[in-house]
Amino acid sequence: VTASSEYDDDTAVTQRAEGSFHTRVTDRWGALGTPVNGGYLLGSCVRALRHSLGRPDPIGVSAFFLQPGQVGEAEITTEVVRAGRRLATGQVSLFQGGTEMLRALADFGDLSVLAGHTQVDNAPPELPPPDDCVDLTAGHSIPGISIVDRVEYRVETPPGWTTGQPSGRAAAAFWMRLRDGRQPDTISLVSLVDAGWPAVLELGVAGSSTVQLSVHVRGRPEPGWLACRVHTQHVIAGMHEEDFEIWDSKGHLVAQSRQLALLTG
């Protein structure tokens, strides 16, 4: 248990009125090509929406990124679209300087009471234990990419793009956790599916900009390292999807996402 969490602090929202919240977007989640990682921005939105819907877990979230987020003040508005028995649906928008930067629809529910058929035709990525892996950034800061000071990545071997030798295949597997010791939950998973490096860097491209992101949260994660698998199968005319899986320390799939993105540079 940590006294304070960077993630919780930086995604905190303050309700101003019914369906109206304030948040402060910090400079601690800068990522490749953007001062504000989209998944981090979405985390604040999901926290506001959880408050409005009164259900504990985001279960399916679809976010559309309209403008790149900026460090500074932001207003968040929420709408309860439908309150059903098992699921509640809501909508959320984040504004900065009067401009809408992000809009999302989401279903929330209580993952602790969902029950029924379980059958998984997949397995966690095969990775050596985290202690036998390499810290991707060796604990070093990277100017502008402040997210690497918040999120720790452990890889079996450094990916090709980090040494100027992209492999030609846009896929990777790695461990991930928040550096401050904050354990994963169903809110942070919505951010973390967007916290990896773009898999397309292995194709030798400069970067990628997320257009839309859909996340399914499939379970409450156990404490510990998260095993991640990322894969882009189709780059077509400069657009690509990216599929991301997160498995918890007990080997259960807890989140999967697909994003649509534009190659940049």
Next chain:
Amino acid sequence: VTASSEYDDDTAVTQRAEGSFHTRVTDRWGALGTPVNGGYLLGSCVRALRHSLGRPDPIGVSAFFLQPGQVGEAEITTEVVRAGRRLATGQVSLFQGGTEMLRALADFGDLSVLAGHTQVDNAPPELPPPDDCVDLTAGHSIPGISIVDRVEYRVETPPGWTTGQPSGRAAAAFWMRLRDGRQPDTISLVSLVDAGWPAVLELGVAGSSTVQLSVHVRGRPEPGWLACRVHTQHVIAGMHEEDFEIWDSKGHLVAQSRQLALLTG
């Protein structure tokens, strides 16, 4: 070229005012467990939104199904969220009897002018030619499942669930086309990713109800048969994702979707 298309007729929308449309939901797209297939209902919404946004192609659509659609009159409202250079973002809702049945966010653009890096790490399903395959329903109608009179499915061998012997693996590959000869386009692809049978029928379950559906349209399809691949990897506590790919007659991936669904029955 057909004089009249069932799909075009049944998804037609009439503009009443700026951002306000009327449509008639017909009984010709009934599917397993629902009188109105969700993908069909979404087709009308996407046509209304295309009109409002003034861009030819849906590129990414995320739909949330709030209530099961009903046969009868429906009102559709649209909102232009952002009109960018390459992409325009819009929102659409469909109402029946004053109740919101479906809400979606979507990015539209012009797929004929998108250009850039192309690299595909996947291949169309390996299927014998359609003429060497079997018509899933042998041209027979099925009471309540009127979609089989609109959509033709050709399979190498009938799936296990059709003969009471589910295989235990929620995956399938098959050919698909509209029976009336209407050729696929980027609008109908948004409906067709939801027009297959639920892959989870191979797990011996009774059926499945779509909660949310995200579709990426990756290219304009060539005329002819569509090769489809469907796979559910994670059934967890009665919820599952379903991934769907559509490849056109030239072997190009033209659509991929992921839905989140609840097992029923």
